[in-house]
Amino acid sequence: MTLELIELSLTAPGADAPLFAALSLSVEPGEVVCVMGPSGIGKSSLLAHIGGHLARGFRTTGEVRLDGQYVTALPAEKRGIGMLFQQAQLFPHLSVGDNLAFGLTPKLRGRVARREAVREALERAGLAGMEDRDPATLSGGQRTRAALMRTLLAQPRAILIDEPFAALDTGLREEIRSFVLDHIRAREIPALMVSHDEGDALAAARTVTLHG
């Protein structure tokens, strides 16, 4: 499972020139690549485009290929590309457990099995027994870990990470980062991360810088 970007470029609504020079990149399974660049260059838009969440009005060129399949024409929910957002984006109306259950792949059947999968994922995230908690009561680090588990339970073929550690305290950031990246590597899926943070770049296998 390889994530390939082929001559990818984005032009913002109303703009004449693309946000950054066309990007070609191949991310191997288990590899975490960090995309850096000045703010406003379009790092978040790049991830949104790969994941299928780009706002209407953007013009795009190039292709995204995942596991040999062109995915640019697919709707977001059919791409199998998980996404970790800066603000974990746990659904506020669902309990922590139901948030994970929402993500859990429908291929796993049976109420007991599904509940067990959620319980196990929470345990691995250090959130054992927090099924019924209101997501609004979790700490920042707990939220990030719960969001990662929710994403992994969907069994994505690739993961995109949009500065998920920026909102965390410096001390905690290190710990959560290695937790997240270790889990992704263990799954052997490609991951693309955008960040401002030097620490993120060092933790990644490779760094790519966007140029205007």
Place this chain on the structure above:
Amino acid sequence: MRLAGAILTLVIGAPVMIGAALTLATAFSWQPGLGRVDLGWQGFVDAFGAPGILTSLRLTLVTGIGATVLSLAASIPLARWLVTREAAARWLTPLLAVPHAALAIGLAFLIAPSGWAARLVSPWATGWALPPQVVTVGDPWGLSLILGLMLKEVPFLTLMTLVAAAQRPVCGQMAAGRALGYAPGRVWTRIVWPQLYSALRLPVLIVLAFSLSVVDMALILGPSNPPTLAVRILRLYGAPDPAQAVPASALAVLLLAVMAGSVVLWLAGEKAVARLAKALIQQGHRGVSRGNWAAAGLIGAGGALALGALGALILWSLASFWRFPDALPARLTLERWASADWAGPALTSLNLAVASTLLALILAVLWLESEDRSGKRLHLGALIVLPLLLPQIGFLQGLTTGFLWLGLPPGALAVTWAELLFVFPYVMIALAGPWRALDRAHLASAASLGAGPWRRLVAVKLPMLLGPICAAAAIGVAVSVAQYLAVLLPAAGRVQALATEAVALASGADRRLAAILALMQAALPWAGFALALAVPAWWHRNRRGLRGGAV
């Protein structure tokens, strides 16, 4: 997307257009049901030649424009006082929820010469042993009608001002203005409020259109001979001779012209006031800092009238025997509640409200969700604005005829559809803001987990929007229960709802039954708003991220 637009146009737009077109045709003597298909001006000639028509026209203009100007003027200091007091602003909701007819009946029972107010101060202060020979309710200038309209419209316009203010840095601007030495009242009226007015224009025009064409309040509080144009039209439609529908429709066309003229006049007035205000601002007078006495006076007077009206209704509904000038009935009893048939009309009103509100919610979700899926806005604003800006009396009678032709006989179904025309716009307005403000990242997040559009709608959007949906439903119920003409005309006597029964009894001898029906008419929307607060609060009781901002 196309399908959604077609459904909305067919369900909401078509009835309004058909009703208005048939009214217009009837005004030109086109009555195929009576075998008359020769067009002519006779209807207009008859209508304008009727005795007292100029008085009716004057009454409509004075009450309609007067109530709008005074309500807007009163809302300015009130909004300034409430903008920093969120808890107090919540008290606007119960007043907003009271149907016009119920409020008008309560007000009539309060301020009539034999009303509660006169009884409270007689005979010790006034010396009246009998009701005084003065005209209050139904006065020839329509002052009681203006007062009644203001009690409903001041809260509405104040709330709209607060909604507009919430989206702007009001506190910062107030601070900046005061740091330059301006009195707070000056900063509000000259700097902040003018910026909010652009958001108030549509609500003000709705208020203007409503005041010029109101029927139920004018029947209860307005003069009866000659009455306002709208009431005159209703009487002609109700005449035993169906040929009277021609001058009635001609008057409806006149009323529409009066409304259009008033809107043009209003927009021209806006420009003049703006020019004047600009000149005032350039003078740089700082004004004198003093308490917001205008707001205090308005809250005192409005509160006294609202509570007095409610009190008069409650007392009359419980009165066994209440002789003038006793301040209270001789004995309070539940006898009338036990014997009178108020449950039937109440149940009818409830059924109509639930049906029309559910349909309106479905249409609103259809509209908003199809916008989400196509990524384009549906340009159907006219469907929201038209039913609220056209005079109800100008298209509901035509619509009743149209329903008949389409094979829909007068009855509950026709009434539900007619009510939907007015319920839908308010439900749509209430739901559209929160729906479009929903954090799109949650939806992207759901999509990245493999949830398709249907699952995103059912599992993420609708539950996250439970609070706003309940609030919109409560508004829908309040609008539905308040409908008078939309029940009276399409029902043709076959549906007895609270509004029609209460208005029919308002001027009659049975004050007790009228009071009971008016109280029930007010109670239904209150129950709706209470539920709209309670249901999401209970459902999301353990969800801190969703608390607040329901109603």
